[in-house]
Amino acid sequence: MKRIGALAVAVALVPLVGVWSAADAQMRNLAMGSTQTSSSHYSYFVGAAKAINLLVPELNVTVVETGATVENIKRMQKGQLDMGLVTADQVYLAWRGQETWKDAPFEGIRQLWLYSVSANYVTVREETGIKSIHELTSKKFTPGIRGSAVEKGTETVFGILGIKPDWQRMGTADTVDAMKDKRIVGFAKSGSGFFLDASTMDIATRTALRTLPFSEEDVKKVRAVRPYLPWIKVPAGSIKGLGEFWTTASLAFVAGTKSMPADLAYKVVKAIWEGQEHQPQAVMGAAYRNPRGTIEHALSPLHAGAIRFYRELGLKIPDELIPPEAK
Template sequence: MKIRLKTFLTSAVVAAGMLAGVAHAEERVFFGIATGGTGGTYYPLGGMLAQVLSNNTALDGKKLSATAETGNASVANAGLLGRGAIESAFVAADVLDAAYAGKNQFEGKAIKNLRALGALYPETVQLVAQPGLKKFEDLKGLSVSSGSPGSGQWQLLGDLLDAYGMKREDVKEDYSSFSQSVEKIKDGNLDASLITAGSPTASVVELSNGHDINIIPLSGPAIKKLQETQPYYATTVLKAGTYKGVDKDVETLAVRAIWATHADLPEDIAYAVTKALYENVDTLAKVHVKGKEISLETALQSVSIPLHPGAERYFREKGIIK
């Protein structure tokens, strides 16, 4: 992929009465970050990251201008990278693994040019349900939303059903978006929804403030079995008080968001942006709650695809890779 370059020309009259100005050319490298919808975590965090990169990255005298671009999240973002349509993107670890390996929703369509720049923050798997539903098995015969077919959420529901010895036919699948699912739960037209996002999630906060909910735990032997074959599903705890009515800690899963790119990104750019991120996490932590969960120490967690050589060089310099 050819990196986007643009030259900005500015002219100035250097002395009163001069007939010609002096042109100064400044060449910039444009660097895009594909994120998600404006109501999720990807887009606002991506915007903050773009500012960090723009303020802290220079390449052989060229200024890097980074921008966060709205998108359709993980599955679509993996496709954008595969086509070389953007320089980088946020992709959930499970989706990135499936895309590179050509499995699940990417069966027969492996994207082998995907590369990782590093792990970001854990996205909490929240199985938001009507009150009275206490465990995963309670969902049999009930309506559960999982996003559009082929999406990361849809695949996650399939993985969970398989882990608990169930099939898709055992539930009434609903393909509503996060916001639509929240409204349906509020109106009593949906029993449960899988929402994987940084917690607390604004839409779930809003729901819990006006409607009783329960967060169904995802733990025990079924989950351990799932993690044996798909280790990018990490164990986490949704703390009591995260949402109104959630009075006890809830054991569940988390999937790290990965900052990904493609193999054609020049090594010097990959190195520079990776360095800019992990050496400015304090800045991100001040402006976004999820920035507090990004660290150099966790930069390789849940990364199952090859690192970009530029990112690998940075991690070796820092001793993260020996």
């Protein structure tokens, strides 16, 4: 899907998004925010939409290309998207009205399902000679695609560690070109599970790359200040030439708003877990066929309709994940 076409669809749906009435039982168009088409995660959303459309015939879900988490949350808040890609930490902050969201809290955001557990990688051109994240100060570096949770997370983590790059803000395609043209030394990007994503592999066809790990001391220092930020230990061999190492993680969810009717959210979530064969396993990683992961990794309330489905599976929902409307 080309960006112009996707945005045109999104604009056309604005009058319908977030407006739920007695006509809900009829065919509904839902706009689902994703990320940029060059990302491996975009393919997940194409598969997720297919699963929902096949298993819930009264719905027509359209995938909308966006800048990922932060943009998706803002657009859901404005009623421009019905649901979309988010990360656990950014939803938590938006729900609590903290940091980026202190002036625009979003109490009504609700988690639907976890779709991916991925490592976030700090990658540099090998020829730069950079071997540590602490050598990135003053270097031209992209913190993540513009509007993504990785961008915000990288800025936060580097700030705590006293690393001050010359930030270069851009989308995925521009980052790929900038790396190939040697205009930036490196970038941060979520992987595909524990492996490098498609855009990073594209760069690797032209430029030798090095992945930079975080030390135990780095992790401890960040956790002392931002305990909600997720970290993951990457298994040895996941990245060529590296043993086991620490890096930040993306706990990627799809969220909606509490205004979505519970029965509709229930059908959507049920379709996702019963239609896993339509969703790329490589992107989902540890989340594949693992609905329990939603409950284990969520940091903020689940949607009432999602809670109904997970309870039907026999899963216990912690009190802190149950919103007022579901009690």
